[in-house]
Amino acid sequence: MPEIDIGSPDGRREALRTMLLVREFENRVRDRFADNEIPGFVHLSQGQEAVAAGACGALADDDYITSTHRAHGHSLAKGLEPDRLLAELYGKEAGYCGGRGGSMHVSDLERGMLGAQPIVGASVPLGTGAGITAQLEDADWCAVAFCGDGSVAAGQVHEGINLAATWELPVVYVIENNQYSEGMVFDEQHNVEDLADMAASYGIPGEIVDGQDVEAVHETVSAARERALAGEGPTLVEAKTYRYRGHFEGDEEPYRSQEEVEEWIAERDPIENYAEVLAERGELSIDELEAMRADVEATMDAAVQFARDADEPAPEDAYDDVFVDPAPDVERFRERMETDGGQDGGAGR
Amino acid sequence: MSSGALSDQETETVSIRDAIRDGIREEMLADDRVFIMGQDEEDGGSFEVTAGLHDEFGFDRVRNTPISEAAQVGAGVGAAATGMRPLVNLSFSDFIGVCFDQVMNQAGKTRYMFGGASEVPLTVRAIEGAGLNAAAQHSGTVHSLVAHLPGIKAVAPGTPAAAKGLMKSAIRSDDPVVYFENKTIYERRGPVPTDEDFTVPIGEASVERAGEDVTVVATQRLLGEANAAARDLEDVSVEVIDPRSLYPLDTDTLAESLKKTGRLVVADESPLSYGLHAEIVTRVVEDAFWHLDAPVQRVGVPDTPIPFSPSQEDEVVPDADDVGRAIQRTI
Numbered sequence: 001m002p003e004i005d006i007g008s009p010d011g012r013r014e015a016l017r018t019m020l021l022v023r024e025f026e027n028r029v030r031d032r033f034a035d036n037e038i039p040g041f042v043h044l045s046q047g048q049e050a051v052a053a054g055a056c057g058a059l060a061d062d063d064y065i066t067s068t069h070r071a072h073g074h075s076l077a078k079g080l081e082p083d084r085l086l087a088e089l090y091g092k093e094a095g096y097c098g099g100r101g102g103s104m105h106v107s108d109l110e111r112g113m114l115g116a117q118p119i120v121g122a123s124v125p126l127g128t129g130a131g132i133t134a135q136l137e138d139a140d141w142c143a144v145a146f147c148g149d150g151s152v153a154a155g156q157v158h159e160g161i162n163l164a165a166t167w168e169l170p171v172v173y174v175i176e177n178n179q180y181s182e183g184m185v186f187d188e189q190h191n192v193e194d195l196a197d198m199a200a201s202y203g204i205p206g207e208i209v210d211g212q213d214v215e216a217v218h219e220t221v222s223a224a225r226e227r228a229l230a231g232e233g234p235t236l237v238e239a240k241t242y243r244y245r246g247h248f249e250g251d252e253e254p255y256r257s258q259e260e261v262e263e264w265i266a267e268r269d270p271i272e273n274y275a276e277v278l279a280e281r282g283e284l285s286i287d288e289l290e291a292m293r294a295d296v297e298a299t300m301d302a303a304v305q306f307a308r309d310a311d312e313p314a315p316e317d318a319y320d321d322v323f324v325d326p327a328p329d330v331e332r333f334r335e336r337m338e339t340d341g342g343q344d345g346g347a348g349r
Numbered sequence: 350m351s352s353g354a355l356s357d358q359e360t361e362t363v364s365i366r367d368a369i370r371d372g373i374r375e376e377m378l379a380d381d382r383v384f385i386m387g388q389d390e391e392d393g394g395s396f397e398v399t400a401g402l403h404d405e406f407g408f409d410r411v412r413n414t415p416i417s418e419a420a421q422v423g424a425g426v427g428a429a430a431t432g433m434r435p436l437v438n439l440s441f442s443d444f445i446g447v448c449f450d451q452v453m454n455q456a457g458k459t460r461y462m463f464g465g466a467s468e469v470p471l472t473v474r475a476i477e478g479a480g481l482n483a484a485a486q487h488s489g490t491v492h493s494l495v496a497h498l499p500g501i502k503a504v505a506p507g508t509p510a511a512a513k514g515l516m517k518s519a520i521r522s523d524d525p526v527v528y529f530e531n532k533t534i535y536e537r538r539g540p541v542p543t544d545e546d547f548t549v550p551i552g553e554a555s556v557e558r559a560g561e562d563v564t565v566v567a568t569q570r571l572l573g574e575a576n577a578a579a580r581d582l583e584d585v586s587v588e589v590i591d592p593r594s595l596y597p598l599d600t601d602t603l604a605e606s607l608k609k610t611g612r613l614v615v616a617d618e619s620p621l622s623y624g625l626h627a628e629i630v631t632r633v634v635e636d637a638f639w640h641l642d643a644p645v646q647r648v649g650v651p652d653t654p655i656p657f658s659p660s661q662e663d664e665v666v667p668d669a670d671d672v673g674r675a676i677q678r679t680i
C-alpha cells in the first residue's frame with residue numbers, strides 16, 4: 001500500500017482507497033468501542049485521512065514514521081494490515097505488539113511504523129533520532145514525524161526540530177493542525193496563526209498545505225522528502241485539517257458546536273471531495289467507487305472477525321520483554337507474590 | 350497516630366473525587382492566592398475532578414494551559430516563590446517524565462539553594478494507577494520517584510477523608526507537595542468530616558482497621574484490596590494502615606503497629622524495586638526489628654511496565670488475592 005504514484009490514475013485511486021479504508025477502520029473502531037469490545041482509550045482521526053494518506057503515500061517502505069495517540073490513519077497508510085492493527089486494539093496476541101500496546105502505542109518496525117506516542121510531543125525527537133540513523137548510515141530513507149498542533153506547545157518538539165535543523169537531518173515534521181488539542185481551541189494555545197512560521201526560527205523551510213487535499217499533501221511531503229534525501233535537512237509541514245470526532249471516544253465536546261463539525265463534514269470532507277474530483281476528471285466511475293467501498297467493507301468485516309477470534313495473550317507473558325537480557329528481579333518478585341501461605345513459602349527463612 | 354474511624358466528628362459520605370474538589374474549593378475560597386493551572390481545567394480537568402471550579406472562579410483562578418508540563422511546573426515554582434499558591438495538574442502521572450527537571454531541580458531545590466530565602470507553596474496533582482487498560486504510558490504509579498527527591502513532600506490518599514484533608518494541607522503547605530491520586534478509586538465513598546477546618550496533617554498515617562496478628566500497610570487502591578483481604582481471612586486479625594503521606598512518612602504509627610502484631614505486609618501499586626515498599630520495610634525494621642516474627646512481605650508490580658491487554662494487566666496489577674496470600678505467608 002505505501003508509496004503511491006499520485007501522478008497516475010491508479011495511484012490516485014489508491015490514495016482514495018487508503019482514505020476510505022482509514023474511514024471505515026475507524027467506523028468499526030467507533031462501534032466496537034461503544035459496544036465495549038475494545039478496551040482502553042481510542043482517539044479517531046476521521047476528517048484527517050488526507051494527511052495520513054497523502055504523507056505516507058509519499059514515502060517508500062524503508063522510510064520511517066513516528067506518530068501520535070491518533071495513529072490509526074498513519075499506520076494503515078504506512079501499510080499496516082487492518083486485521084492485525086485491529087487485533088492490537090482488541091489487546092490480542094495477533095496484534096502488532098502482541099496486545100501490549102493497544103491503540104495508543106501501536107508500532108510495526110517492519111513497515112517503518114516507529115510507534116504511536118501518546119506522550120504528546122515525544123513523536124518529534126523520536127523522528128529526529130531516526131533521522132540521525134539515516135544520516136549515519138548514509139541511507140536512502142528518511143523519517144516523517146507526525147505531531148499535532150497542541151504538541152507544538154511542548155518543549156521536546158522544539159528541541160527535536162532544532163537538533164534536526166542544526167544537523168541537517170533527513171526528517172520531515174508534519175504538524176496535523178486539526179485546530180483542537182483535547183478541548184482547547186488553537187488560538188488559546190498559540191499566539192501565531194500559522195505554526196509553519198516557526199520554521200524560520202530553526203532556519204528550515206516551513207510549508208502550509210491544505211490537509212483536506214490528499215494530492216497537495218502528497219506533493220508537499222514528496223518535495224520535503226526529496227530535500228531530506230538530498231542532504232538539505234528537515235522541513236516543517238503544517239497541514240490544516242479538522243477532526244470530526246471528539247478528542248477521544250466518549251468525549252462530550254463541550255468546547256465546540258456540532259454545526260461547526262457538520263459544516264466541515266459537508267463542505268471539506270477529504271474523501272467525498274476527492275471522489276468527486278476524480279469522477280470529474282473521468283478517472284473514477286460510480287461503479288469503481290462502489291466497488292472500492294464494498295472492497296473496504298469486506299476487508300473490515302474480515303478484520304473484525306479476525307480480531308474477535310484472535311487469542312488473548314497469555315497473562316504470564318506480561319513479564320516478558322522488559323529487558324533483552326531479563327533481570328532476575330522480575331522472576332523473584334513474581335514467584336514470591338504468587339506463593340501461598342506457609343512459614344518459609346518463598347519468604348526465604 | 351490518628352484513627353480512621355472519625356467517630357467523634359460529624360461526617361457526610363462523599364466520593365474521593367468530590368472530596369478532592371471540595372478541598373480545593375474551600376482553599377480557593379479561603380485564600381485568593383490559590384489558583385489552578387492545567388490542561389482542560391476549564392472543562393473540569395482530568396477525570397472531572399475540578400468540574401465547576403472554572404465557572405465559579407473564572408479564568409484568573411482556573412486556567413487552561415497548552416500541553417506544556419515543564420512550563421506548568423516551572424511556572425508553578427516561579428509563581429509560588431513570588432507569593433502565589435499554585436495548584437498544577439499534570440494529569441497522568443506518567444507525564445512527569447517530560448517535566449522531571451522542574452520537579453527535581455526547581456520545585457525541590459529552590460528554597461534550599463536560595464539559602465532558605467524563599468518558600469515554594471506549590472501543589473502538583475498527578476493521577477496514577479492501572480486498571481483502565483490505558484497501557485504503559487498512562488497507567489504508571491510513580492510516587493516512589495518523587496518521594497525520593499529531597500525538598501518535595503508526597504501524599505497519596507486512599508480514603509475520601511484523607512483525600513480532602515490532605516488536599517487542604519497540601520495547598521496550605523509552604524513546601525512543594527505532589528498529591529498523587531489513583532484514577533480507579535475516584536468513586537470510592539466514605540465519611541468526611543463536615544467541619545470546614547478539618548484537615549489531615551501531612552505526615553500522619555491512619556489505622557483504618559484495627560487488628561492483632563498482621564500489619565498491612567496499604568496505599569490508594571490497595572487500601573480497599575487490603576480491607577477486602579482482611580475481611581476474607583476469618584482466623585487472622587489484620588490491622589490495615591493507610592500511610593496517606595509518603596514523605597514525610599509516619600514511621601511511628603507503622604512501628605507501633607508492628608510491635609503489636611510482629612508481622613508486616615506492604616501493599617503499594619508501584620514497581621517493587623527501590624521504592625516505597627523498601628522504604629517502609631526499612632523504617633519499620635530500623636525501629637522495631639526485634640519485634641518481627643516473620644519475614645516481611647511486599648505486594649506490588651513486579652518491575653514491569655503496565656501492559657495494555659486486559660488479561661495481562663490483571664496479571665501484573667496486584668489485588669486482594671495477592672494481599673491475602675502475602676498475609677498468609679507471614680503466619
Ligand SMILES: Cc1ncc(C[n+]2csc(CCOP(=O)(O)OP(=O)(O)O)c2C)c(N)n1
Nearest residue numbers: 070118119120148149150151180181182444
Ligand atoms: C505530555 C502529555 N501531556 C498531556 C497529554 C494528554 N493529551 C493527550 S492528547 C492531547 C492533545 C493533543 O493535541 P494535539 O497535539 O493537537 O493532537 P490531536 O489530539 O489534536 O490529534 C493531550 C493534551 C499527553 N498524552 N501527554
